[in-house]
Amino acid sequence: MNLKIAVLLTVMLTTANLGLAQEVQISQQPTVFETYPFSDPNPVPSLAYRPNIYPYFNFEGYSTKPEKIKWDLITMENDYLKITVMPQIGGRIWGAIEKSTGEDFIYENEVVKFRNIAMRGPWTSGGIEFNFGIIGHSPATASPVDYMYYENEDGSITCVVGTIDLPSRTQWRVKINLPKDKAFFETEGIWYNPEPLRQPYYNWMTAAAHVANDQEFYYPGHIALQHSGEVKDWPIQDGIAINHYKNNNFGGAKSQHIAGSFLNHFGGYFHNKGIGFGHFSTYDDSPGKKLWLWALSRNGGIWEDLLTDNDGQYMEFQAGRMLNQFSPSKSVETPLTKAGFAPYTLDQWSNYWFPVKDIGGISDVSKTGVVHVKQSDNLISLGFNPFQKVDGELEIFINGKQEQTVAVQAMPMEAINHEIKYDQPVKELEIIFAGEQLYKWTDKDEMKLSRPFDKTKAPLLSENQELYFEARQYYYSRNYKEARLAYEQLLENEPGHLQARIDYAELLLRYTAYEEALANIYKALATDYFDHQANFVAGSIYNALGQTNQALEAFGWAARSMEFRSSAYAIMSELYLADGQLNQAVDFANKALQNNTSNIMALQVLAVSQRLKGEKAQALKTLDQLWEIDPLNHFIRFEHYLLDKSQSSLEKFKAMIKNEMPFQSYLELAAVYNKYKQKEIAIQLLENSPKHPLVNLWLAYLDPAQKDEQLNQMITQPSAFVLPFRKETLPMLKWAKSEISSWKVDYYLALNLMALGQEEEGHQLIEAIGQSADEATFYLSRALLLDQQEDKKKQEDLEKALSMDQSQWRTWFQLTKHFDNNGENQKALSLVKEAVKAFPGNYVLEMEYIQLLNQAGQYKTAMKLLDKIEVLPHEGAGGGRTLYESVYLNATLQDIKAKRWNAALTKIEKSRLWPENLGVGKPYTPKEILQDYLSAMVYKAKNEQSKSRDYLEAVIAQADKVNINSQEQALVLLAMKNNSQKAAAAELMEKIKKEGKAASVVKIEQLIDYAESSESAPSDLENDKGIVKRIIEAF
Known part of the structure; x- marks a missing residue:
């Protein structure tokens, strides 16, 4: 050839010569940033508004004005890269710079601008965010976490960040490793589940980068998974090459999970600048490759203003442990499912981040x-x-x-x-x-993956098996209430469904319903005596009941399976340690480690057993092994203190607990020692904890000598933000109830019961407190926790809370909502008007005021307030713009009724605007069917037929934007009929009948009949106050 x-x-050659010596350094420095802080923690337990994050609470105060605030900034650098880390903001990597260009390849925000986006509210853009838990952003994303940094023997440097995820009690860490002589860095994820229960499994490392019109995205794969599991094409969608940033100038925000290739890198490149960024890992470590973009319209552009000052818009390139951030939808059939985190297991994986030029x-x-x-x-x-x-x-x-x-x-x-x-x-x-x-x-693309992402080839499942998957999805979403209902329905339908019976027993164990759990696991074992998961769950139930030998026997059968072997042996070692059989504890801890060298729970048993046996050198060696895996584990430093009893060791231990809620770290560690039956150690530990009512409770329960003092301290402190949730705390509170008479004990017990799924008992207990509480926060909380109680009782609670404390805006807001929901609109309007004066600038109250003015027909006052209000929205919020449109359209109908045609047209045009003080930016093609139909009818009334027809055409052109069940379909149909398109109207009506819900079809037909009839509205429409019916009525 x-x-x-x-x-x-x-x-x-853009850096130094080949002979340059490598330098690596790490430092911590308080650094001033322009900061838009968050504030106003919600004292109402999140059981009332977001139970899947309890015992966390949300924050509802956000600033529009910056302050100069010092943040601890950790800087890591070698000759090529400079990385900054913010341990007080979730431990996130704040940014990363490639030194030869001076450009940040990980977006570095020059300001700290918190906005209401995350699970608890506060979130700020840029860097790399570490997300562990159930969905979206970690509860710790804006809060201090534990951290340390050090140099390694190979000359690389490491900063470790992490904390506990309280609802699951799992522990997460990220080791940020920078080699001394390389131009990439590693984030090593470490996550372990120290509970005998499966937990939801979700992890995404969310990196940010700049965007520009010359940017191209490099994501190997041929499909783009949506959150629901829907499959779209990649990189060409509907004829558009969306792997080029500038081509995404349509629609809203884009969230694509690219799949279908075994190549496991992704990133972006700016062709004009000749620089880029990216991520790589092994496929088994992080197969998830997500591309997230704000809308390129002002609908997304407004968030550039909300989240930064001068650094420009950003995108996210996310690495995930699963293929997509799955959110099940009944309208999409997919083989994708939620994942679970096995008990007593540890996961480790690595992601690598790099610049390119x-x-x-x-x-x-x-x-x-x-x-x-x-x-x-x-x-x-x-x-x-x-x-x-x-x-x-x-x-x-x-x-x-x-x-x-x-x-x-x-x-x-x-x-x-x-x-x-x-x-x-x-x-x-x-x-x-x-x-x-x-x-x-x-040319054969050997890296292309062929496995399907649809269910077309899946065998048809029985209804009960479908119900099983639904129940499991709820379980792995931390929606235990719905999971329980689904499991119970399934087991009623098919009592012999083995897997459902095991799962249900585990759920009852989670709820501390031990006897009922045991009865259910007996049924599973009666079906299959040797089932490994059934035996593991049985062992856990026996353990909770204090039946040690029964537990050991069951765990022994579970250990026959590789899936449960290390976990079962680790728990068996804990049981032997608690029983004082130290040699057996060591033997079974070693058995656990033979099958999983990173079993942290087994290593902890080994270290304690060796200390108790007087084997100090061996204990220190075991602690070193623990440190290599999880250097942030506070157990290590407390054991060091127990080994040498020096004050300096104790201070080192205390100094390393830097997270948002240090007392929780002490309680979690005390629970470990208490499990080992090391009560004196647990007491000693808690005596060094920061003060908190729950710490008082534990000390009172564990140490009879401190009982009275600690119980009195517990009940003299405010109840706000005292949020018990652990299974260990439940018997303590039941004991405290028998020892001391206090509404706070009853309240805490009620919260703990509700957190553990015993809602009915918790509700009864909290209701029985009656009027004996002397804190306004309690009455506000009870009104919301018992939201289904009689309206009269809810109103009494809210009015009492307001009479005791008028400084809590939430009480004003909730009482206003209560009056409004019960038809007492004038009371609501008067109350919220007073509240707005008392809390100037509170946009939640101002929005409620405007809404009530709108309902009352006081449109001029509402319009003035809409001009002044400044809404700081949450992600995806459109409430401010929706309210604005409603006020102006209602005012338009008022003008039409009075035949003020020009005034009506002016207000219609105003209703098309998107004032950004309302917290929403204008999308590319907003739906304006209401405005266009009203304009058509007004021009028809003015006898300007040509303009009327134009607006009717505009209505018809937007037919595809209307939900099949929306009443706006009636306006589209009427526009077609009035514009001589009767055949098209008939075709659309057939489609609505075929695809729409029966009730919606009836309503749409009634609205059309009403529009075409001179008679009054049929009885079914008399109470309809919707905008479509009122538009029809106006003409």
């Missing part, structure tokens, strides 16, 4: 560097951006034959570009360096 090959080799894009990535390959005509362009010093040969194979060997010598971030002229078809291209395959491409 006659080959024509020409070689062009260019090395861009001067090579034109991203085709493949390894620890050696980034490769970009572009084939056009007879030219193959190769770009190589090394992450480490390279000195060797690039071997280039085309169609299986080595065509070139190119000597390369470069430092990290020194781009190498190479061109090959090749006049034959290329079917295979491979690049090798030092024995490592840097890149391989074939």
Whole structure:
């Protein structure tokens, strides 16, 4: 074969010479940032508004004015990269800069601008956010976490951040590792479940980067999974190449999870600047590749203003442990499911983040560097951006034959570009360096994954099996209430469904309904005596009941399975330790470690057993093993203190607990020692804890000598933010109720019962407190916790709370809502008017005031307030704009009734606007059917038929935007009929009848009949106060 090959080799030297000494450093410095802080924690337990985050609470105060605030900033750098970390803001990586260009490849926000986006509210953009839990943002994302940093033996540096996820009691850590001589950094995730229960499993590492019109996204794969599991094409969707940022200038925000390739890198490249960013990992570590973009319209642009000052818009490139951030939808059939986190297990995985420059894009990535390959005509362009010093040969194979060997010598971030002229078809291209395959491409796309993402090939499941999957989805979503209902329905339908019976027993164990759990697991074991999960659950139930030998026997059978072996042995070691059988404890801890060397719970048993046996050297060695896995584990430092009893060791232990709620760390560790029957150690630990009523409770329960003092301290402190949730606390509160008479004890017990699924008992207890409480917060909380109670009792609670404390805006708001919901609109309006004066600038109250003015027909006053209000929205919120439109359209109908046609047209045009002080930006193509139909009717009334027809056409053109069940379909149908499109109207009506809900179809037909009749509204429509009916009525 006659080959024509020409070689062009260019090395861009943009950093120091090859002989430069490597420098690496890490430091911590208080640093001032312009900060828009958050405030106003909600004292009402989240059981009343978001039970899946309890015992966390949300924050509802956000600032529009910045303050200069000092934040602890950790800086990590080598010769190539500079990384900053904010331990007080969820431990997030604040930004990362590539030094030769000075550009941030991980978006670094110059301000700290908290806005209401996360599970608890506060969130700020940029950096890399570490998300563990159930969905969305971690509860700790804006709060202080524990952290430490150190240098490693190989010269690299590490900063570790992490904390406990309270609802699941799992522990998460991220080790941020920066090598001394490489141009990438690693985030190593560590997450473990120390409970004998399965927990929801969700992890995404959310990185941010800048955006620009020259930006191209490099995400290998051919499909884009949506949150529901719906499958769309990638990178071309509906004929649009959406892998180019500028081409996303349509619709709303984009959330794409790219799948279908075994290549596991992704990122973006700015072609004009010649720089980019990205992520890589092994596929098994992080198969999830998400691309998230704000809408390119002002609907997304407003968030640029809300979240930063001058740094511009950002995008998110997220690495996930699952393929998508799954949110089940009954309208989408998918094989994707929620995941569970097995008991007593630990997960570890690594993600790598990198900059790239001067090579034109991203085709493949390894620890050696980034490769970009572009084939056009007879030219193959190769770009190589090394992450480490390279000195060797690039071997280039085309169609299986080595065509070139190119000597390369470069430092990290020194781009190498190479061109090959090749006049034959290329079917295979491979690049090798030092024995490592840097890149391989074939025309058969061997990296393409073929497994399906739809259920077309799935066998039809029985209704009961479908119900089982539904129950499990609820369970893994931390929606235990719905899970329980689904399991109970399934077991009523099919009592012999083994897996459902086991899961249900585990759920009852979670609820501390031990006897009922035991009865259910007996039924499962009666079906299959040796079922490994059934035996593990049985062992856990026996353990909770204090039946040690029964538990050991059951765990022994569970340990026959590799799935439960290490976990079962670890719990058995705990049981032997609690029973004082130290040799057996050591033996079973070692058995657990033989099957999982990272079993933290087994290592803890081993360390305690060795200390109790007087084997100090062995104990220290075990603690070193623990430190290698989880250096933030507070158990390590407390055991060091117990080994040497020095004050300095105790102070080191205390100093390392830096998270948002330090007392929770003490309680969690005390629970471990109490489980080991090391009561004196637990007491000693808690005596060093920060003060808190729950700490008082534990000390009173554990130490009879302190009982009276600690119980009195517990009940003299305010009840707000005392949020018991642990199973261990429940018997303590029941005991305290028998020891001391206090409404607070009853209240805390009620909360703990409700947190553990015993809602009815909790409700009865909290209701029985009556009027004996002397804190306004209690009455506000009870009104919302018992939302289904009689309206009279709810009103009494809210009025009492307001009479005791008028400084809590939530009480004003809730009482206003109560009056409004019960038809006492004038009372509501008077109360909220007073509240708005008492709390100037509170947009929640101001929005409620405007809404009530709107209902009362006081449109002029409402319009004035709409001009002044400043809404700081939550993500996806549209309430401010919806209210604005409603006020102006209602005012329009008032003008129409008075035949003020020009005034009506003016208000219609005003209703089309999107004032951004209301917290919503204008989308590309907003739906304006109401405005267009009203305009058509007004112009018809003015006898301007041509304009009327134009607006009717505008209504018809928006038919695709209308939900099939919306009453606005009636206006579309009427527009068609009035514009001589009766056939199109008949066709649309048939579609509505076929696809719409029966009740919606009836309503739409009634509205059309009403519009076309001179008679009064039928009885079914008399009480309809909707805008469509009132528009029809106006004409």
